Amino acid sequence: MLPTIVRTTLEALKIVPQDVRWASVGIGASNYATVLQVVVPAALPAILTGVTLAVARASGETAPLIFTALSSPFWFTGLWEPTPTLSVLVYNFALVPFPALKELAWAGALILVLMVLTTNILARLATRQKVY
Numbered sequence: 001m002l003p004t005i006v007r008t009t010l011e012a013l014k015i016v017p018q019d020v021r022w023a024s025v026g027i028g029a030s031n032y033a034t035v036l037q038v039v040v041p042a043a044l045p046a047i048l049t050g051v052t053l054a055v056a057r058a059s060g061e062t063a064p065l066i067f068t069a070l071s072s073p074f075w076f077t078g079l080w081e082p083t084p085t086l087s088v089l090v091y092n093f094a095l096v097p098f099p100a101l102k103e104l105a106w107a108g109a110l111i112l113v114l115m116v117l118t119t120n121i122l123a124r125l126a127t128r129q130k131v132y
Helices: 004-016 018-026 033-059 065-068 086-095 099-127
Strands: none
Touching: 004 033, 018 033, 033 099, 086 099
16 A cells, blocks of 8 residues: 555555745745645645545455465454465455355455445545635
8 A cells, every 4th residue: 555655645646736835835834834834735635635545555455465475364463474365365255155154255245345435534534625
């Protein structure tokens, strides 16, 4: 997720017009205040869009998790140990012939979809235009 978030954040900060930055500095704001109070709020919708895309992408990708993080049915114990993930669990449970495990796979898929939906709703709420 990190490369997607970093790249979209970089592009979001680049699209804030230079004139807006100069105007902030022109009225006496420091560079630090300009970045925190002008540039970041202007770029926030694009940054949150990048975060949403990264979460949606990471929650749906199973194959990279199987090959890189391996998988484990146990809790996370360290960086060099296999890591449990919901998408790998859905994949593994969907392959078995037992109806109970197939139902758990559907439940896991529903949780993944709800996670992406929740992230999208939160991003929309955070970036909506405020009318005064």
